[in-house]
Ligand SMILES: Nc1nc2c(ncn2[C@@H]2O[C@H](COP(=O)(O)OP(=O)(O)O)[C@@H](O)[C@H]2O)c(=O)[nH]1
């Protein structure tokens with residue numbers, strides 16, 4: 304999606320998760336320590352944050368605010384708890400549920416990625432069960448069957464053509 308439309312800005316979150324091979328600081332995430340995350344939270348620098356599968360993740364507030372003030376489209380890729388917090392603080396936000404084609408395919412993809420040990424995959428699948436049950440809370444559901452199709456659908460929802 305970003306290859307085709309680099310003007311769509313995707314917020315870069317802060318996380319206490321360790322980088323996966325190939326992930327770059329400042330590009331995929333700001334990889335921070337537990338102490339640094341404590342400070343970001345205490346200083347009110349995060350628009351929202353949540354704990355997901357044993358790590359904390361949060362959206363830096365300033366960068367989002369700056370873009371919104373310039374009228375630029377903003378995309379957050381966040382978990383269910385974060386989506387609920389954004390809905391409260393920014394009721395105008397559009398919540399899109401990105402769903403896997405099936406439970407079996409979700410398990411296949413997570414396992415096939417090969418970046419997490421089995422116990423972490425189990426924890427993430429537990430979180431996925433909770434998130435899938437909350438799908439009706441969202442404004443729209445997009446099923447991630449093919450990346451090309453779902454990217455086009457999301458761009459259309461954002462009025463990017
Ligand atoms: N609330 C919240 N969730 C986030 C944020 N950044 C990422 N997440 C979510 O945290 C979960 C785990 O992300 P990650 O460890 O990158 O795993 P992946 O999505 O399987 O590649 C996903 O559901 C992300 O959407 C954030 O800033 N806030």
Ligand SMILES: Nc1ncnc2c1ncn2[C@@H]1O[C@H](COP(=O)(O)OP(=O)(O)O)[C@@H](O)[C@H]1O
Pocket residue numbers: 412413415416447448449450
């Ligand atoms: N449409 C798709 N077709 C095939 N594989 C996919 C598709 N979408 C994601 N994947 C793969 O599934 C794995 C998990 O995807 P990811 O986007 O990290 O999902 P999540 O953020 O929900 O954990 C990754 O290895 C990714 O490359």
